[in-house]
Amino acid sequence: MAEEINLRITGVEPGDEIAGARKLAISTTRGPIPVVMHSAAERGRAALCVSGALGGFDGPAMLYPRLGLEMPKLGVTIARLNYRHPNEFSECLVDTMAGITFLAGIGHQRVALIGHSFGGAVAINAGTLASAVTTVIALSSQLAGAHVVGDLSPKALLLIHGGADTILSHESSQALYDRAGEPRKIVVLPGVGHGLAEAADRVFDLVSKWLLER
Template sequence: MSDAIDHSIAGPQEERFWLTTSDGVGIDAVLLRRAEPRTTAVVLANGFTGTYRSPHTRAIAEGLMSVGDVMTFDFRGHHGSGGQSTVGNAEIHDLEAVVSRLRELGYSRIATVGFSMGAAVAVRHGAIYGGVSAVVSISGPSRWYYQGTRSMRLLHLGIGRSMGRAFLRRFRKVRVTDRRWDPTPAEPREIAGEISPTPLLVIHGDADSYFPVSHATAVYDAARHPKDLWIVPGMGHAERAVAPELVVRVREWLKPRLSATEPEG
């Protein structure tokens, strides 16, 4: 298990979907699947400005293919999806649209794996919508409006000013709303306890330049069992920081929680 990519899977099949959320936003999604039908699936929820087109997201997806088929997607306001990004609030509907489509396709056990903003969305989705078999939060915030690091201060400048939003739209293909949250949703640390009895795995790097480790421990402490916390030495932030070895660990954590009903590669 020295490599995250399962080389027994040669070229997963790709199927593209255009989904519609409960509030009418179109979501661009791609399902990576094996040729034979399977009943387990993993959803990857990217961080802010992330996309399923990223080689980092693709590598993680391929590394999890032995657990189940993997659906990746772009949040609202990102790349090919419709609407505008609300930076973690209305995105809960995007994730539910993906999970619902997987259920329609016959997947009975589904895990959600979120990164940064996507981690906050996955925690909130697991607490509010439920119905998934496992939730994994990687590099996620515990509370809103955090500006305790230089990276987060720059991010708030980017989304809070018209020039910053124009830059994101032109150079990152991300369209951010200029409306403030009203009402403000419950913070991940406030709602994590509602995920139980679904298993929760919280992962955070001790070299994260956006959110310090205290964010991970706050979410973990607020959650109820079953739960696990991994603090990864030297790991930075979100998808780009996920090493092949960590994908292997996540894969092994997910397998028993998605049941050992799938044939081995």
């Protein structure tokens, strides 16, 4: 269980800056957690993005880099986190909690969580645990690990799923929606698969608008 894992942040190691993004590593007692930061000029609002079971920085349909390019202009910092141990739910959950703690520690009082597939469940779970989190966006989310979704309210939940997802049926997000409290919203995109590539622009519009409103 995630609560049995002890992880403590010991520092932050800055890395290279590429095209306005800063690579860094959150140093912890369980090893470094790599993050790519796209910082807004002002601090206060941030979104932490986590990927699926395979890890990585980009999310579905390159959504996370696109958010990183656009959202800082609108006052929202984007942090893209890669897991230390992809597909190990408890370890990925504490990595996400460490990312939230880091963002809160540098002045972001309001943090949104965005997760895809496996990461959708990680984001929902972490959202119930962290007081800094104001909203969760779960993309093509799995059910396993997201059983606590009812505890997320009154934090807002946005669920986006492809209607033609053959890896995780959109019924997974529907079940999460049915269990969640308000405020909540679900968008099922007809003809769209698990990676959401067929509706990349639509997903970006939905997510960016939600971040600005929430």
